[in-house]
Amino acid sequence: VWIITIKKDLTKRRAAEENLKLTLDSLEQQVRERTAQLSDANRDLTDEIEERKQGEQQLRESENRYHAIYDQSPIAIELYGADGTLVHVNPACLTLFGIADIQVIQNFSLFADPNLKDEHKEKLHQGETIQYQGSFDFEKVKVQNLYPTSREGTIWLEVYITPLGIGVEEITGFLVQIKDITTRKRAEDALITAKETYRNIFLNSQIGLFRTDLITGLILDANDALARFLGYQGRNSLLEKPFTISQRYVDPHDREKMVALLQAEGKFQNFEARIRKKDDSIIWLRFSAKLVWEKGWIEGVSEDITEYKLAAKALVDSQSKLQLALSGSETGMWELHIPSMSGEIDNRAAQLLGYEQKDVGSHTTDWDVLSHPDDVPLIEQRLTDYLAGQTTIFETEHRMRHSSGEWIWVVGRGKITEWLQDGSPLLISGTIQDISGRKRMEEGLKESEKRYRDMFEINNAVMLIIDSETTQIIDANTAAIRYYGYTREEITHMFISEINTADPGAIKTDISHAVGQQGMVFQFQHRKKSGEVRDVEVFSGPVVVKGKRLLHSIIQDVTERNRVEESLRQANHKLNLLSSITRHDIGNELQIIFGYLGLVKDTDLNPRIHEYIENAYVSSLNIERQLSFTRDYEDIGVHSPVWQDVNAVIIQTIHNIDVNQIQILALISGVEVFADPLMEKVFYNLIDNAKRYGDTITEIRFSGFEGPDGYTIICEDDGVGIPDEFKSKIFNREYYKHTGFGLNLSREILEITGITIIETGEPGKGARFEILIPVGKFRKGK
Structure with missing residues (x-):
């Protein structure tokens, strides 16, 4: 068994793995962060898309609303491009201008509109909105062939034009809104007419109208009638200075009572108060007014009831005298209690009807039984009218049955003598009088009018009856028909x-x-139906026929008389010519005499001879003055009298005479007199005499006044005057201070048309001449 042991250095590997792990962790963190960012961005994008969808939806809804408003708007709307070319109009615009198809105005230019003024165009180009009002005449559209329209007549428009694209670099178009304001314009015109009508009524009403401040009583406005009530000539003279009516109340508490009524009830009626006029005389005014709260003033009407108040007071004061007087007259008394319509009559009223007082019932139905059935409705209507305030007195003439069975005519008159606390009438007191005799006289008058009519018809003088307002011939007598040649109908x-x-x-x-x-009396020429024109003298005077004022004209043909007068004027002209030549020759001889007398006076002669020469010189001067008088006198009556403006004649006289430092005042205007054309000579002589013999004179004044006998012209000065013993003789020739020639001549000139002149001045205080122009010889001119 082999055991093989391999050893390897892993230090570097582990370091690399560690670095890799760190790198992976960093990358993973970046992925997570980026993923989060992408997720946030995705959500923002989703929200933005949703918001955009919602905005687009709102925009579509807004566009739909705009189109609905645009299409359904009662206001005419026009859209124009940036160059002013029409883009579109709404249906209201087509209807307003009577256009059937928009294509006929497709090329219409805003800036070619004749109603758009140059200053408007300039403001639009500067981005300003404009507004204007004006009339639009469709007849001009048709005459100028702008576009076909079914509309006619003229309308009033209010136009707003707004530039579009404000805030961007340039204007993108124009929005025009047009509103038909014809109805409003007519209403405004009617309002203006109504205001003018109200103002005319306010200024011309015979009832006093006023506006006063509630607190101070200052008169803010009033009409002429109120101004006259207060003793001013008109509203201008009343309002020229601040006038406070509250200071004119005789009893200051009256004003306080009126204000209290207004504050409590906002109005009052028939408030009676005594007011002091401008001259401090007292009148009674009856006020009715309302309070205008928002203005703080009183508006009302006033009526002058002074005469009514005086009459009412006189009625109360004279009741005992009236009873005494009525007891001995053919007049009885009666009273009527309004709420119960019952009353009583006195014994005298009953006796007029042949009854005793106890025999006549107390109710109006009892009185109606005695009245003629045909007259009862009239009596009832008169009473209703009086109680309604339509008449100022209850009065009726009607028939009543006498106890004898015959009908007699009576007149009943009465007035309200007692009122209830609420102001309604309580008692009417009146009289009843037998007027049967007067009725018989009226019948006689009708007969007299018939006789006058017969006289009018059969009179040989030409007569016309003329309407003094229309100048239409209302009637003509038979003589007029014959004279003019027209039929009566014509x-x-x-x-x-x-x-x-x-x-x-x-x-x-x-x-x-x-x-x-x-x-x-007038001088005219009248044309007959045949065309012949005749000279006529017309006497015209006013007559009243059936309550209408007419003119009765009597026409006299003076054609032949005028021919004779013209012949006489020609003869007088020849005589005056001969007189002028003779006067000229005598004047030349007088100048020779003056020359010789002057030479002789300068020589050394016997004093007695000098006295004779001086007497001859004075006599020659008298002859010269008499020649001057004949020159003036020969023109008297040569020309026919004419109408002359007195003021103009006086002014002309002043221009023709040297008055030195004397001031002459002519205070006569608008008066014309019918006098000889030598009227100017009269004023000349009066001024000349005053200048010559007034000594201390500084002023001559002409004035005049109208009286019952005619119009009197006064000429007075501030000189020494004329002594009393000479007043009746100064108009004789050569009587007082050599004034006789001029004054005698003046009297002759005036007497031609029946004008007289006398002297009435006070010696030492100046002369005063009164010239009386009789009625018919003067008239009021301009």
Whole structure:
């Protein structure tokens, strides 16, 4: 048995194995770490894929929602490319513009739209969103052949244009949203119209309207009516300075009560209070108002009830006097208790009907039995209207049965004299009066009117009845029918301007003057049906027929008279020419006399001779002055009187006279007078006399006023005046300070048309001349 022992050195092997093991462990660790990393990456990738799937799903849902909104939106939407070319529109856009097929607008360019302004285009290119409103006229679309449309008329649009791609390097397109705001625009226009209408009502109402601050009482706004109530000319004068109404209450507690009512209930009605006007006089106003909480102000209406209050007070104060007066008259008293509709009449009222007071029942049905059946509905309606506030007094004329069986006419009048605490009426007090006699007089008046109508018809003078507002001829008498040649049917369908050859506007003005002045005389030319034009003188005055204001015109043909007057004027012209030549020749001879007298006066003669020469010189001056007077006098009455504006004549006179340092005030405007064309000479003489003989004069004043006898022009100065003993004689020729020529001439000029002049000044305080123009010879002009 052999035992072989082999020995080998394993040190290196074991070191290699150890290194291998370490390497394997490291590799295994790296594999595990990489596997973990790959696993994490796989999970991230899986999550990312899931998230991407979810995002894609959300994007599809968002796109579906967008398409649903885009397609179903009531707002018109347009999409344009970056160059402004139309890409797509939604159905609402096609409907809005009446387009059947999108292909007809496929090449439409946003920047070619005529409604898009240059500044809008510039902002869009800069990436700014724009918005504008405007009208869109489909007729222009058709005229310019932009595209076929089924729409017509004009609509209002509100347009928003938004550039797309903001945040990227360049704009990728444009989104246009268009909304039809026609209904809203019309509503806004209607609101503006309503506001203007309300404002007009506010400013022009005859009832006082106001807005005041709740706390201070400061008037924030008011109309003209309230301003007039408070003594101001209008709302502008009332509001030009802060005005606090609370300071104008006679009883300050009234304002406090009104505010308390507003704070408690928000409104009140028919609150009566005394108010001090601008001049501190007191009036009664009835207020109704509401509180505008959000604004802190009061809005309301007011009514001037001063006359009503005074009447009510007078009624209470005079009850005893009334009873005394009624006891001796044909008037009875009655009272009606409103809630029960029962009442009573006094003995006098019963006696009017032939009864005793105890014989007449107390209920209204008892009174109805005595009233004529045909009149009962009228009585009931009048009472209903009065209680509803539609009339200011209950009044009715009706028939009642007398105890004798005959019907008599009575008039019943009444007013509410007592109220309940809630303000409703409690008692009406009134009177009843027998008016049978008046009714008989009215029947007589109707007969009189018939007689007037007959006189109108059979009168030989040409007469027309004209509507003063429309200028239509309402009626014409038989003489007018014959004169003008029209039938009655024809002429009563004509306007006066179809007969009168004057300007229609001037005719309308003359009619207004005739109505306002209670009658005037005019010179016109009227055209007949045959075409012949005749000169006429027309007297026109107002008449009232059936409550309507008309114009009664009497026409007189003055054609022949005018021809005679023209012949007379020509004769006067020749006489004036002869007078002028003669006056000129005498004037030349006078100048020679003045020359010789001047030479003689400078020589050394006997004093007595000098006295004779001086007397001759004075006489020559008088002759020269009388010649000057004849030059003025010869023109009086040569020309027909004309309408002249007083102010214009005075101004023209001032321009033609040297007044030095004297101030002349013309305080007359809008007044015209019918006078000789030499009217200017009258004012010239008055100013010239004042300047010559007023001594201390510094001012001449012209003023005027209208009175019952006509219009009076006042010319007064601050000079020395005229002594009393000369006042009645200064209009005589050559009487006082050589003023007679001018004043005598002035009186002659005025008397041609019936105008008078007198002096009424106070000596030492200035002269004062009053020129009275009678009714019909003046009118209110512009």
